[in-house]
Amino acid sequence: MKNHLLLSSLTAICLTIVSSNTQNTVEAQQTPTGTTVAVVDIAVVMENNNKFKSMLDDIQAEITQFDKTLEAARKQVTSMVEELKGYNPGTTAYSQLEERIAKIQSDVQVQMQIKRKNVLIKEAQVFHECYTGVQKTVATFCERNGISLVLNYDSKAINPQSRESVLKGVNRDIVYQRSLNITKYIVEAVNKSNATAVAPNVSNPSTTVPR
Numbered sequence: 001m002k003n004h005l006l007l008s009s010l011t012a013i014c015l016t017i018v019s020s021n022t023q024n025t026v027e028a029q030q031t032p033t034g035t036t037v038a039v040v041d042i043a044v045v046m047e048n049n050n051k052f053k054s055m056l057d058d059i060q061a062e063i064t065q066f067d068k069t070l071e072a073a074r075k076q077v078t079s080m081v082e083e084l085k086g087y088n089p090g091t092t093a094y095s096q097l098e099e100r101i102a103k104i105q106s107d108v109q110v111q112m113q114i115k116r117k118n119v120l121i122k123e124a125q126v127f128h129e130c131y132t133g134v135q136k137t138v139a140t141f142c143e144r145n146g147i148s149l150v151l152n153y154d155s156k157a158i159n160p161q162s163r164e165s166v167l168k169g170v171n172r173d174i175v176y177q178r179s180l181n182i183t184k185y186i187v188e189a190v191n192k193s194n195a196t197a198v199a200p201n202v203s204n205p206s207t208t209v210p211r
Contacts, residue, residue, distance in 0.1 A: 040150055041152070041153050044187070045190060048187045049134070049187070050191045056123075062119070084101065138182075
């Protein structure tokens with residue numbers, strides 16, 4: 001009877017071990033291979049992000065158009081100041097023209113403040129929208145390639161003639177990396193949906209990270 005119980009116990013233990021090993025083997029086969037850490041140069045990604053550049057160009061075009069409006073107002077004020085010289089101070093005509101000049105100048109200042117505020121808000125929205133898109137692209141890439149952590153990496157070479165560049169380089173969080181730079185792949189993925197845009201010019205990334 002004891003032998004029978006011992007045999008049953010050994011059989012149960014063996015089955016448990018086999019089952020556990022089988023499960024571990026399946027899980028190992030299902031786990032994506034590759035490095036679990038990678039680096040990406042976000043600055044390079046943003047610089048080569050076609051959507052980002054296009055949206056900033058739209059803002060710049062808006063600023064340029066506003067500058068033309070300001071220039072027209074400045075020319076108008078300059079002309080009115082010259083006209084003012086032809087009137088005697090204290091006269092009704094002089095006072096009225098002087099008030100018109102002051103009003104135009106005041107309006108221009110208000111318009112400039114409003115435009116500056118609006119531009120800053122638009123720029124913030126553009127940066128947020130495009131960076132959020134980059135984050136999603138990075139997440140998708142990592143999920144497909146078994147990467148668990150991505151660090152922001154400054155791939156720009158240090159200029160030994162520039163104190164600012166040297167100090168910035170000394171304070172970099174990442175001192176060394178080898179074949180972990182996925183910047184190229186992220187740039188390609190970010191721009192994939194915009195086939196009509198100018199092809200990105202990626203000069204920095206050097207990597208053998210996959211897919």
